[in-house]
Amino acid sequence: MTRPVLTRMLAVLVAGVVAAACGFGAGDPTTPEADPPAASDGAGAEDGTMTAAEFKKDIQDATSSAERYWTGRFEESGERFRAVRQIVAYTQDGEVDCAGEPVPRNNAVYCPAGDFIAYDVNFAVAAFQQVGDAFLYYLLGHEYAHAIQARLGIEHRLTIDHELQADCMAGAYLGDSVRGKALDIAKGDLDEFQNGLLAVGDDPSVPWFAPGAHGTAEQRTESFFLGYERSLSACDLS
Numbered sequence: 001m002t003r004p005v006l007t008r009m010l011a012v013l014v015a016g017v018v019a020a021a022c023g024f025g026a027g028d029p030t031t032p033e034a035d036p037p038a039a040s041d042g043a044g045a046e047d048g049t050m051t052a053a054e055f056k057k058d059i060q061d062a063t064s065s066a067e068r069y070w071t072g073r074f075e076e077s078g079e080r081f082r083a084v085r086q087i088v089a090y091t092q093d094g095e096v097d098c099a100g101e102p103v104p105r106n107n108a109v110y111c112p113a114g115d116f117i118a119y120d121v122n123f124a125v126a127a128f129q130q131v132g133d134a135f136l137y138y139l140l141g142h143e144y145a146h147a148i149q150a151r152l153g154i155e156h157r158l159t160i161d162h163e164l165q166a167d168c169m170a171g172a173y174l175g176d177s178v179r180g181k182a183l184d185i186a187k188g189d190l191d192e193f194q195n196g197l198l199a200v201g202d203d204p205s206v207p208w209f210a211p212g213a214h215g216t217a218e219q220r221t222e223s224f225f226l227g228y229e230r231s232l233s234a235c236d237l238s
Contacts, residue, residue, distance in 0.1 A: 009213070014105065024188045055125060058133045062140040063087055069173045070148055073232075086116040087140075089124075095213035108139055110146035117143045128177075138224070139196075141170035147225055154237065160213040166224040168198075168235035171227025193228075197221045 054122065067083050074081035093231075094102035098111035098116045108119035127135050145166035149155075156162040177183040201217025214220065226234040 054133065055128050055136075058128070058136045059089075059124075059140070062137045063144075065137070065177055066141055066144040066173060066237050068182065069177055070144065077161070082151065084110075084115060084117055084144065086114075088116055088118040089121040090118055091121055092238075108143055110143045110150070112147075112150045115147070115150075117147070119143070119195050127196065127199070131196045132188065134186075134189040134192035135196035137174060137187060138170055138193055141173045142166050145169035145173070152237070156212070158209055159211055160208055163214040165235055165237075166217060168227035169221040169232065169237075171224040171229075172232045173227075175228035176231055193224065194221055197224055 015028055057070040067081075071081040071083075088096055090096045090103065091105075093105050096103045098109065098118075099113035103109055103111075103118050105120050106119070106123045108124070110117050115141070124136065124139065127139070143166075146162075148169060149162065149166065152161075154165070156165070174183065178185045197220045201215060201220050206213050206216075208215075215223065
């Protein structure tokens with residue numbers, strides 16, 4: 001990708017975009033390669049989102065909505081969007097590797113070498129049950145943001161800057177999609193986003209310059225909601 005194209009694309013992305021209205025079910029999203037473990041039967045859940053079937057549907061819908069959102073952003077810049085090649089569910093340490101490095105359990109990653117997103121299905125189901133279905137949209141949105149960073153050639157010297165920007169971009173995707181009527185937000189979803197971010201933040205003792213630092217719960221929450229409220233203009237993509 002040449003620098004002029006990248007510059008033009010970045011300029012369009014930070015222009016305060018809003019996703020075009022579009023319902024769930026469009027497109028042909030990639031589906032997980034592993035079945036999720038059995039979730040509960042939804043005892044106490046009013047909308048049935050604690051079932052294995054609903055988990056799989058939410059993963060598919062989250063993938064599809066992220067693809068539609070970024071397709072729209074790239075088209076506005078006159079570029080063709082290339083979707084992530086594959087979404088991979090795994091259950092064991094080393095079951096999936098990225099450029100020869102095993103992907104650990106209790107994680108979700110974007111692998112630029114293979115252009116795929118991998119997530120530990122047990123970790124995702126646990127978060128789904130404990131936090132709520134909205135967290136799955138954040139999880140896929142964050143990893144898809146890393147794919148967009150790779151497509152735009154965005155690099156950061158510090159891991160924490162890369163991760164907080166991805167949180168902001170995930171927030172922008174979700175906020176713009178809600179405002180553009182591409183996604184419906186249910187009562188409690190914003191609390192689920194916040195609770196999920198609180199759960200994945202670094203311990204405050206982790207130095208901000210540590211190689212694997214992602215940011216404290218407060219930093220990650222702030223970055224996400226800046227993107228959610230102000231769109232991509234808040235994410236410092238230039």
